[in-house]
């Protein structure tokens with residue numbers, strides 16, 4: 001049987017590179033497009049065809065799309081920092097909406113009919129609900145989330161006018177690293193709690209700043225639902241198979257349905273390290289929500305799926321192991 005061709009944008013980034021590794025293990029032909037604006041070519045699997053190129057470069061992307069017939073596109077390329085998006089909203093509109101739109105129009109012109117899009121739980125905004133389902137109202141409170149919602153809406157509209165199939169995956173907080181340590185978070189400017197805490201644990205940062213301890217949560221710090229990046233990769237593999245078998249368009253939350261506060265994460269790291277990492281309380285960050293936990297019933301039922309890495313300990317252990325070898329990469 002002929003191998004299916006999958007195009008992955010942002011495959012030199014944190015999540016995209018994990019998904020590429022898994023899809024190659026599963027026997028797919030993978031092509032990666034990445035401009036390396038935040039990614040690294042060291043994270044790209046050697047078995048993938050790799051093009052350093054911006055997704056909005058119509059000419060270069062057209063050439064790639066002409067060379068192979070892609071059965072499905074996985075679109076990870078985008079910018080992800082909420083704090084930066086507040087300072088530079090136009091940049092986020094450009095990268096996460098405009099460039100994505102140019103890219104996808106190019107795909108449509110080359111007869112691509114199936115796409116999986118990396119969206120975010122942050123588009124639910126502040127909510128009083130204990131757990132958020134896909135049916136919940138979306139109310140983005142920062143430009144990053146607004147730019148993601150704009151592309152979601154564009155995809156839904158295009159799918160109707162052009163008979164396309166999409167899967168929108170709304171990730172909650174992605175964390176951890178590959179067990180085989182092929183990939184993990186590389187950004188030196190990451191705002192992800194577990195990444196920053198691991199940098200403190202390995203001596204790369206002096207202190208962890210807890211952004212706000214006056215939230216209306218049991219210990220005053222914000223609560224997040226952390227999903228291991230390897231489980232998220234598995235979700236992409238399942239969705240790609242589903243679209244390849246002509247599955248219908250869907251929106252799915254990607255999380256575990258359990259929340260941890262910032263202090264709970266710090267305590268879990270201290271327990272693993274058997275020492276206390278230094279932290280101090282800082283001001284709240286603009287654009288941060290109080291609590292966000294996924295209702296994951298839809299995906300889990302739809303595919304009778306169970307995560308394999310649903311443990312904060314596993315997430316932290318792999319993130320720590322990655323942080324330790326990162327300099328050598």
Ligand SMILES: NC(=O)c1ccc[n+]([C@@H]2O[C@H](COP(=O)([O-])OP(=O)(O)OC[C@H]3O[C@@H](n4cnc5c(N)ncnc54)[C@H](O)[C@@H]3O)[C@@H](O)[C@H]2O)c1
Nearest residue numbers: 010012013014015035036037038039054055077078118174
């Ligand atoms: N990490 C998370 O917790 C999280 C949560 C929700 C959603 N997401 C979404 O998942 C996707 C991947 O996130 P990540 O954490 O792997 O980030 P990342 O920064 O590690 O990866 C993004 C990749 O896209 C590339 N890229 C960006 N703009 C590009 C462009 N115009 N053309 C070509 N390449 C481009 C970057 O170089 C990078 O390799 C993003 O779309 C992000 O919004 C991530």
